[in-house]
Amino acid sequence: MKDHIYIIIAVFKRLEITRKCLESLKNQTFKNFTVILVDHCTGDDSYKSLIENEFPEVVLLKGDDSMWWTAATNFGINYVLNLKDTAESFILTLNNDLIAGDDYLEQLMITYNKYKPCLVGSVSVDFDDINNVDFAGCHWNIYTTRMKDNFGKTGDIYKKIEKLDFIESDLLPGRGMLIPMEVFAKIGLFDNDLFPHYASDFDFSHMARKAGYKLIISPKAIVRSMVKETGLRFDKLSTSKPSFKFLYLTQTSIKSPLNIKTRFNWAKKHTIISPAYFLIDTTRILLSYFRYTLKYYINK
Incomplete structure (x- = not known):
């Protein structure tokens, strides 16, 4: 039709x-x-x-x-x-x-x-x-x-x-x-x-x-x-205490947009130098979580 x-x-x-x-x-x-x-x-x-x-x-x-x-x-x-x-x-x-x-x-x-x-x-x-x-x-x-x-x-x-x-x-x-x-x-x-x-x-x-x-x-x-x-996201933490468990879930759960396997597959399929892209991407995500953790304890 x-x-x-x-x-x-x-x-x-x-x-x-x-x-x-x-x-x-x-x-x-x-x-x-x-x-x-x-x-x-x-x-x-x-x-x-x-x-x-x-x-x-x-x-x-x-x-x-x-x-x-x-x-x-x-x-x-x-x-x-x-x-x-x-x-x-x-x-x-x-x-x-x-x-x-x-x-x-x-x-x-x-x-x-x-x-x-x-x-x-x-x-x-x-x-x-x-x-x-x-x-x-x-x-x-x-x-x-x-x-x-x-x-x-x-x-x-x-x-x-x-x-x-x-x-x-x-x-x-x-x-x-x-x-x-x-x-x-x-x-x-x-x-x-x-x-x-x-x-x-x-x-x-x-x-x-x-x-x-x-x-x-x-x-x-x-x-x-x-x-x-929607999914496992850092912004869902709100004012909750940061935890290694949540960070681990964001990296490993299929429900997470930050899933490390998903990010690796994206780098492999869509970038020219995929190892470098994946390393930058992973580092950026971990730094974002570190900044969130730091902000939490400063404002506590």
């Missing part, structure tokens, strides 16, 4: 959060879409009951516990690829801890039609404070390893973003990324081998950019993000 959006949402428990996300998609001004929920929690039928009773229009696919975000998302994409007449359609990857505005899908499509061929990302703001911007594009420095936010995160950023027609980004996260179906024929699916959970979205968007697609963010395609529900 032409200009049809297939929204892929990978879920693992968190039923109430998902319910809020699905509710936000019910009143979209753009109507030509299908939501595909990929439940990869084995032995839990709570989503089946939710879909049957409250969201019968949603397609529910059952995965298994071996899947993380990448495999579950690919599972949903493969389902769409096996349907008929989807060549001129779109995949939208969306996390279940996001709340979309009523014109969200419409704004994504407006931006796509202006700047195609492209992938279109979303502006992600904090659920409780829209002036706290979680993502509005980034610049990736291949030498210093830093991924710097285009606008920072706080202040009057939201007002600045509202006035823009588009935002360019070096990478796009899967938290609201519109992808033309043709892209999968050119670069394949998300890389589950190297990036089973984190970084597969950045990796995919980077590969699409290398294949000739612009990475554009629609300033008016806003999702409110439940930031505190």
Whole structure:
């Protein structure tokens, strides 16, 4: 179906959060879409009951516990690829801890039609404070390893973003990324081998950019993000006492964007001198944790 959006949402428990996300998609001004929920929690039928009773229009696919975000998302994409007449359609990857505005899908499509061929990302703001911007594009420095936010995160950023027609980004996260179906024929699916959970979205968007697609963010395609529900991050520590255990988890847990294996795989796949890049990247992360620890004890 032409200009049809297939929204892929990978879920693992968190039923109430998902319910809020699905509710936000019910009143979209753009109507030509299908939501595909990929439940990869084995032995839990709570989503089946939710879909049957409250969201019968949603397609529910059952995965298994071996899947993380990448495999579950690919599972949903493969389902769409096996349907008929989807060549001129779109995949939208969306996390279940996001709340979309009523014109969200419409704004994504407006931006796509202006700047195609492209992938279109979303502006992600904090659920409780829209002036706290979680993502509005980034610049990736291949030498210093830093991924710097285009606008920072706080202040009057939201007002600045509202006035823009588009935002360019070096990478796009899967938290609201519109992808033309043709892209999968050119670069394949998300890389589950190297990036089973984190970084597969950045990796995919980077590969699409290398294949000739612009990475554009629609300033008016806003999702409110439940930031505190997302991964293992230093900023989740808040005022908690730093611990070696937490540092260890950030480096080893598959749920962490700082996972050392993930960072190594990124360096290996996307940088010229990967050992040097990986060393700089790891050092920078450890220094960030040291600064947090120092700040904690100074302010104590």
